[in-house]
Amino acid sequence: MAEKAEGKPKKNKVRWADRRRVPEEGLERFEEYLQTYSRNRNHPVKILFSFYKGTQAKLLKACAYLVLQRSPVWVIPIVTSNIINAATNRSADAVEIILFNLLIALVFIIQNAGTNYLATREYAGVNRGIEGSLRNAMVRKLQQLSIMFHKEVQSGRLQSKIMRDVENVTELLNQVFRTLFFFVLDISVVVVITLQKSPVVFLFFVVVVPFAVLTMRAFRRPITEKNREFRDEVEHTQGAVAEMLEMIPVARAHGLQEVEISKMNTYLNRIVNRGYSLDLINALFGAVNWVVFQAFQVICLAFTAYLACKGEISVGEVVLYQTYFGSLVSQISTLINIYPQISKGLESVKSIGDIMGETKVEQNNSIVPLGELKGGVEFVNVDFKYPDSEKWVLKDFSLKVEPGESIAFVGDSGAGKSTVLNLLIGFIPPVNGKILIDRINMVNLDLNEYRHQIAVVPQNTILFSGTIIDNIAYGLKDVSEADVWEVIRKVGLEDLVEKLPEGLHTQLGEHGDKLSGGQRQRISIARALIRKPKIIVFDEATSALDSVSEKKVQEATNEMMKNCTTFLVAHRLSTIQNADRIAVMKEGHIVEIGSYEELMEKKGYFYELKSLQS
Ligand SMILES: Nc1ncnc2c1ncn2[C@@H]1O[C@H](COP(=O)(O)OP(=O)(O)OP(=O)(O)O)[C@@H](O)[C@H]1O
Ligand SMILES: [Mg+2]
Incomplete structure (x- = not known):
């Protein structure tokens, strides 16, 4: 991105057309997810199925591999049964039968390794693809949602939606797809073979299996409860x-x-206690589970052995049914046990909908092309209040600012200064009235095109973990180090940067923690200046700065006002002496407006504020 200053400095010129190209990756699926979520708001299962759109061929292939992968489970009991029968009957061709069955078993067993891999390759590919594109779509949507949305929703919740909820969904897809498929397969195979071989045993299964499962299930419930409590505790x-x-x-x-x-x-001890009782209950119910299962196994064995005694089935089949019984019980109980996981996954599908189905998207009409911004701004009878509040923050607010003019806003905390700036940036739309940018109503503009030509220094400086140059040149493609040095000099940071061992390439730490408040603010101003904007919007931080920093910020501010239209919210009245006009605000109105000298002469509200500060 940056080149050495002594090399050929590249001009900072990025054409609008170059910037506005939307990244293609994942765009198609994004549109699909949006539609899915808007159509099936409260039908997570439908949404889940629609995730699989376009992957049917891969899924079919996966199913075929899964059938092969699972086949040894059905074949081995039959083979075992045949071998035992051959051994007990001691017929002439017993050895041949045993060898033949052995061969069959080996073939089925060995193919499992390959098909297991192939099946996973197909459906994990599909599921991971869904995971990726879902996250991609959420990120895209978050970038489109209005600033008001982001102010209202805790960022921690959004993070958890992108990471944890999507993970739950992937797990649901992965686990459930396999478990459900195996459930259906196993049950069908056992039912078909048993029905065909011995209807009596089938009847036995129909009566006993649900009974066994329900008994096990009854003991499971307290564990689920304890597990949930434990998880809650861990989250807290x-x-x-x-x-x-x-x-x-x-x-x-x-x-x-x-x-x-x-x-x-206190928290840690609670986890210890909860965890300990969870371990105990887990062990206890594990044991009960085992007992129930074994008891029913033995009952099944006795029953089939009795049938064998009566000559209704062969000895080998006793073993066959024994295995099938076990497989039926475990399949059904697995299905019951994954139910919480299914409901958790479906909850997550819905939770993702809080982002994907959210309608508070920034309006971007782009009816009138802006072209090169000149910097004229006019507020015409603007009223504004926040959606969740009754109070008008601005009422009948009008103000005309010529290109190149600098205007400063002063007034009490809560007077509406930042609100005016947010309207100007287009973060919030006026409730009534309009804002004209170069005489074009802002609602008809492409906000991105407009914002690429303005620069904002927000009240709370936002830096990211990266180097100084990364932070200043944020988002610009062709910036030379010479350009960066130029703005660094303008904001008076050259002494600081020159002293740093790695200069411009010094890491700032998370949120720029290694800098002082004043230094951070000047980095933020430098970030604005390097864009050579036509309008600068500067919301001065309320936090106190020492007098040296304050002076430097003031110089940086003056630099800013030189070349473009400047909207400046100032808390330190000294900052604004050089502004062309000062608008004094009170409860959403401009009560006085004029140059510093004019306002001082008038001896009105501004004069009062000024004498309070000095
Ligand atoms: N997101 C919001 N939801 C509801 N009310 C809000 C919201 N943001 C600000 N307000 C209210 O709007 C009014 C104007 O706020 P604004 O931030 O514009 O004040 P300000 O003049 O910039 O104050 P300061 O000098 O402290 O920065 C305040 O009464 C505030 O409580
Ligand atoms: Mg403010």
């Missing part, structure tokens, strides 16, 4: 650990380490 503790980590500097600063340790201990 996870939250507490995260909070503790975040609070470490605060706790240390107040000498409260002991308090934190004992707070954590």
Whole structure:
């Protein structure tokens, strides 16, 4: 991205057309998922099936491999039965029969290794594909959702949807697909073979199998309950650990380490206790399960042995039914046991819908092309209130700003200054009235085209973990180091950067933790300046800066106001002396407007504020 300053500095010119190309990867599936979610809002099963759209051929192949993979399970009991019969009958061709059956068994067993692999290759490919494209689609959708949506929804919840919910869905697809398929296969094979060989045994199965399963199930319920409790506890503790980590500097600063340790201990002890009782109950019910299963096995054995005594079935078939009985019981109980997993997966399918089905998408009409922005802005009778509140934050707000003009907003906290800036960026649309950009109503603009020509320095500086140059040149393709140095000089950071061992390529740490508040803010200003925007929107941080930093930020701000239309929210009145006009705001209105000198002369509200600060 960046080249050395002494090399040929490339001009920072990225054509709009180059930037607006939407990344193709996953776009097609994205549209499909959107439709699926809007059509089947409350039918997670339908949604789940629609994920498989277009993968039918692969799934069919997977099913074929799965049948082959599973076949030894049905064949081995038959082979065993044949071999035992041959051994007990001691007929002349017994050895031949044994060898023949052995051969058959070996063939079925050996092919399993290959088909197992092939089956997994097919359906895991499909499922992993769904996992990837689902996450891709969610990321895409999150980038489209309005800033209001993101302000309302906790980012932790969104993260968990992208990571955990999608994981649950993949697990559901992987596990359930296989388990259900094997269930259907096993049951059908056992039913067909048993019915054909001995209807009496079949009847026995019909009566006894559900009974065995239900008994086992009855003992399972408390375990599920305990497991859930344990998981809840672990999740709580996870939250507490995260909070503790975040609070470490605060706790240390107040000498409260002991308090934190004992707070954590409460959680940790609860996990220990819950975990211990879970282990106990697991062991107990594992044992009960085993007892029930074995008891029914023996009953089945006695019953079939009795039939064999009466000559109704052969001795080999006793073994055959013994195995089939076991397989029936375990298949049905597996199915019952994966039920919680199924419902968890389906919950996750719905939970993903909170993103994919969300309608608060940023309106982007792009009816009128903006072309090159000149920087004229006009608010015409704008009213605004937040959706969940009754109070009008702005009422009948009008303001005309000429290209190149700098305008500063001052006023009490909560007066609506940041709101004006958010309207200007298009984060929130006016409820009534309109905003004109170069005389074009903003609702008719392509917001992306517009925003590529403005720059924003938000009230809370947002830096990411990366180098200084990464943070300043964020999102720009062709930026030379010379360009970066130029803006660094403009914001007065050259002393700092020159002293750093790795200069521009110094890592900033998470959220730029290695910089001071004032330095972070100047990086943010540099990020705005390097874009050579036509409009700059600067929401000054409320946090106090030391006088040196303040002076430097002020110089950077002056630099900013030189070349473009500037909207500046200032908390330090000294910052705004150079602004062309100052708008004094109170409860959503402009109460005074004029140059610094004019307002001071007027001795009105601004004068009052100013004398309060000095
Ligand atoms: N997301 C929101 N939902 C509901 N009300 C909001 C929201 N954001 C801000 N407000 C309200 O809107 C009003 C104006 O807020 P705004 O952030 O514009 O004030 P401000 O002038 O920038 O204040 P400050 O100087 O403290 O930054 C405040 O009363 C605030 O409580
Ligand atoms: Mg504000």
